[in-house]
Amino acid sequence: MQEPRSDMTPTSVVRPDESHDPPPAFEEAYLRFAPLLRKIAMKKFGIPAVDAEPLVHDVFTTYFTKAEDVEQPERYLIGGICNASRQHLRRGAATSELFCGEEPCAATPTDAIVLEVERKILIGRLFTRIGSRCRDLLHRYYINGETTDAIAGELGFRTTTVLMFLSRCRKRALSAYHAMTGVRQ
């Protein structure tokens, strides 16, 4: 009987280019799948956000060194985060840790997770449409946690003016969101 080929012939790991940037495919894969992997680690395996981040990092570093060898990046990455999460939680015996052993795989994202991640990615994309001043203001308020009073003090505005701007920016973001999704207000 013909010999089974034990491993596939790999092609080059990355396409060489002259720049010092990562291959565009790496960043594309990261931006597309990293949010999903984080959600899977957190929601399917109950891993805190602070611990999920290094797992996502590890999954992508192994992926980068064999990216062109990978047939289905999404499946590979989800399998990877499942494997990494299970190792993180140290479930089961050493051997059974290797593979999920569950069908469907424990890491298979639910529709709710997928929708949530897609929505976040979409909203992230719409920030490019709302102007830099709005972006900065929303980021300071929502992510940096600065109060309207603090922002107003720094910018020399009244607090009410900052509130008004925040409202305008939210509204602009919402309009852009509706335009992108085709949903009417």
Add this chain to the structure above:
Amino acid sequence: MSHIGEVDLATYALTPGALSPAGRAEIAAHLAECAACQATHDFFAVSEDVLDAELRDEMTWEPLIGSETHRVLMECGAHVAREDREAEELLKPYLENPISAAWQMLVTRRRFRTGGVVRRLIRAAHGICDSDPLAALTFAENAIAIAEVLDPDRYSPAAADQLRGTAWKELAFAQMRLGRFPQALASLDRAERYHRRYRPNGANLSIVALLRGGVLYEQGHLDEAMAWAERAEHGFAHAGENRRRMDALFLRGAILFEAGRAAEAVLLFRQTIEYGEEAQNVRIIGRGSYATADCQLALENFNEASAHYHRALVIFREVGPEPDRLTTEWGIARLVLRVGKYDEAIARLRDVSARFERLQMVTDAALVGLDIVEALLALNKPRRIVAIARHLSSVFTDAGMLTGALAAIAYLKEAAVSGELSIEDLGKIRSFLRRAERQPNLEFVRPARPPADSV
């Protein structure tokens, strides 16, 4: 009608408590009558809940402003790309002339001690493992030597362990191809130890499991081989590596076939054909068809066997490689032999054997010769068997294969001359030649003859 100022409307909508009760009442009354002010008020009062959660989630902002993980990973990606580019240049002369790599001890040169060089050597080894396993061994050994001394300031333990594990796996692959099975298993142990040190390692451990299954299959430890092949298949399915999963499935089929369970094997090979059809991968279809045909032949389903051999033959004629095409023609000749068309079978087998010899595939040529002998036994033509045995002996001698295989052919000749050659003997010689190809040091043990007085 006068209108209420925008700031007051915003305050009313967003922080109504900041206004006096009288002020609130005044605005409320105005809004009830003024559509323009109502619209402005509505603008400010738009539900804050709609995007609230997303706006507070750093993940939403990451594509725009990045994150530490994003920054570190992109640096890592750029580093990998740069190293691979440099390795391609550095290794060019050695990849073109593998023997020079063996002499040069690449690890002694500092600029060769990079992950990119390790990856390129591993890839080179893998690419030539079937055609030139000794060169593959050289590349893999160099990859290991470099991977073992990677600068810990430049490579994280996980990155270094992944490279080391993969390099040892590649060495095991070359050792398997050279028939050095115990060494291959030892190398796989090393590979597994390294791969277990980092996460996520499921995909790489699955590859190690598949190779381990392959080595154990070659050694004839079919139960153990099956357990590893199943584990590998599971791992590949988990990682969405369907093509590799088919390799594991194929190995499971081959193990079942070897164990005489052709009916079960055929079900697995059917799956590989279905995958090949779905993925439009004709090589996989050809390979699966050939293996299915072998099973059907063993099951004496001659029509099914014929259909599958011919499907495989059409594919291998189209896409090659030549050895696969010849192997399929050999299968068809065996089919002709099984249905009792001895003269036609001998003609086909002679043609296949001659072409194997031209390709220097002497073991395959000898195995085809044994099929011719089987036909001649059925036709009761012992003198022609002796002539074939002489020819095979000279083929092995000319090829410098002065191994147990030569002893097996010598036995074939003697048994034919004495008229004692049986189908069982042929089976034993056939089995020995297959193993001796991968294990040149294997000694041929002559089949025991029943004492003369017991006959």
